Amino acid sequence: MSEHNIASEEMKFPNALQKLCLLGPFLYLPDCSVLPWPLFAGTLAILSLGLMASIVVITVLITNHSSNQGHQSLPALPNNTTSQRDCYNGTCSENWIWSRGSCYYISKESKPWPNSQAACKKKNSSLLKIDSREELESFLKYLKASYWVGLSHNGTAGPSLWEDASALSQDKLTVINLSHKGNCAYFGMGLYVFYEHCDASNTYICEQMAM
Template identity: 40%
Template sequence: MGLIRDRKSNHSSEMRECHNYKFELKNCDACTRWQKQRPALITSKYRQNLSPLFFVRLIAAAMAIRFIVMVTIWTTVFINSLLNQECSVPSNEGYCGPCPTNWVCYRNNCYRFSDESKNWYQSQASCMSQNSSLLKIYSKVDQDFFKLVKSYHWMGLVKIPTNESWQWEDGSILSPNQLTLVKMQNGSCAVYGSSFKAYTENCLTPNTYICMQRAV
C-alpha cells in the first residue's frame, strides 16, 4: 500500500509538472507572438500618426522652394530688362540704340524737345551744334507719335524764294504724303502743330523747336 501511495504521489507530481510545463510553453508562445506583433503595431500607429504630417510638410517645402525659384527668376528678368533698356520703343520694328541725355528715342531716331524759344535760324544752329537737324517728318507710320504733339515747334521746313516750293534742310522737296502744310501770311518757315500739320510762320518769330538725329 505504501508503494502504491508513493507511485500515485509521484504520478501526481509528474502530472503537475507536465501541466506547468505546458502552461509555460503556451505563455512563452503567446509572449513570442506578442513580441513579434508589437513592432508591427507600433510601426503602423507611427505611420498613421506621422504620415499626414510628413506629407503636409513635404508639400509645404516643395511649394516654398518653387515660390523662391519663381521670385528669383522674375527678379532677374526684371533687373536685366531695366539694365538693358536703353530707350523706349513703342514698336517692335527696328532697333533703337542709345540717345543722348534728355533725348527721346523712338524707333530709329532720337528727338529733343527744347524748352527755350528761338527764331528759326537760332533753332537750326542749336540743333547743328548737337550733331542734329531740325525735325523732319518723313513717315506718318514711323513717326506716328507726333500726331499727339499739341504745341508749336520749329521744324526743318522752309520756302525757297526762287520757285516758292517748300523743302527740308537736306534739300528734299515736301511731299503731300508727309504732312499737310497750312499756309499763313508772311510765313517762310514752318512750325509743326499736331496730327501731321505744319503752319507757315515768320522765321524771326521765337518758338520752341525739335532737334532730330539718327540713333547710333
Template identity: 35%
Template sequence: MAVSQTTRWRLISGTLGVICLLLMATLGILWPIYTEPISSPGPNMELQEGSDCCSCPEKWVGYRCNCYFISSEMKTWEESRNFCVSQNSSLLQLQNRDELRFMQLSRRFYWIGLSYNEERGDWLWEDGSTPSRDLFSSLVTSDPKNCIAYKPMNGVVDEPCERENYYICKKQHI
C-alpha cells in the first residue's frame, strides 16, 4: 500500500510540474503583450542620452534633447492635435527612422502630425514641410482624407481621422 501511494504522489507531482512549466511558458509569451508601456516607454539607458540639454515636464519622456508625450488614452486626430497644441507642442514630426528607437517594441499605432493637403496634393507635416521620401518608403492611401498613424520601427497606416488612436506629442528643444 505504501508503494502505490508513493507512485500516486510521484504521478501527481510530475503532472503539477508539467502544468507549472506550461504556465511559465505561457506567461513568457503573454508577458510582453500585456506589459507594454502606456504613458512611458519605461526605464531605458538610451532615454538618458542628452538629458542634460533639456528638462521635460512630468509624464513626458526626454530623448535626444526633445520631449515626447506618449498618450495612454485614445483620441481622434484633431483631438490629439488640439491636446498637443494645449501643451505647447505638436503631434510628432519624425526627423528620421531612429527617432523613436526607445519605443521599438511598441505594438500600438499612434497619430502623428502628418496629413494630406489637397491644395498642394501632398502629405505635409503640421508645419507645412514635406516628409523625407526615405522616411516612409511607400505612403499610399486609398483615401487622401485619412490621417497617418505610426507604429515605431514598423511603418505607417492611413486611417480615418475620426477614428480614435493613441498619439505622440513632441516638444523640440533648440
C-alpha cells in the first residue's frame, strides 16, 4: 500500500477521534482546548490527595480493628488466690529484679552475714526469705553463685529461724546442716541451703515487696 493510500485511510477516521489529544500517560480528551493544562494539573492533584486520604483512613480502620482483636484475645490473669495475684502486681526500683510480686537485690560485693543484714535494712528490705518451692523454681534456681539469706540459728540444736522469727519449713527448703559449720545460712546452687560461719564473707540477696 502506498503512502498516499495510508494517508487516505487515516482521513477516514471520525472527526471526534481525530481531535483526541494526550494530557497524561493514560488520559485522552476530545479537544485539548476544552481543559487547559494548568486546570487539569490542579484537578489531578486534588484527585491524588483524595486518594491518599482514603488510603490513610482505610489503614487506620484496619489497624484499630486488628488492635481490638488483639486485646480481646489476651488471656485473663489468674485471680483466684492471693499468691497468683501477687505474681502480676507491683514494680521494682532500679537495679532490683521483679519476680512473683517481690523485688530482689542481688549484691556484687561480699560481706559477713551481719553486715549483709544491715545493708539490706538500709535498702528498706531484709535478707532473702524463701517462702515456697515456687519461689525457688521461678527465680532462684537460675543463680550461679552462693548468697546469704535471712536464715540463722543459735546453735547446732537450735531451730532455724528467718529474720521475722518464723520457723523454717522443711518441706519448702532443703537445708544441709553440717555440724562443724556456723549458724548463718547461704543459698547455693542446686536449690540447697548451707550453714556457714557468720563472719565469713559472701554475696547476699535482699528482698522487699513490690510497690
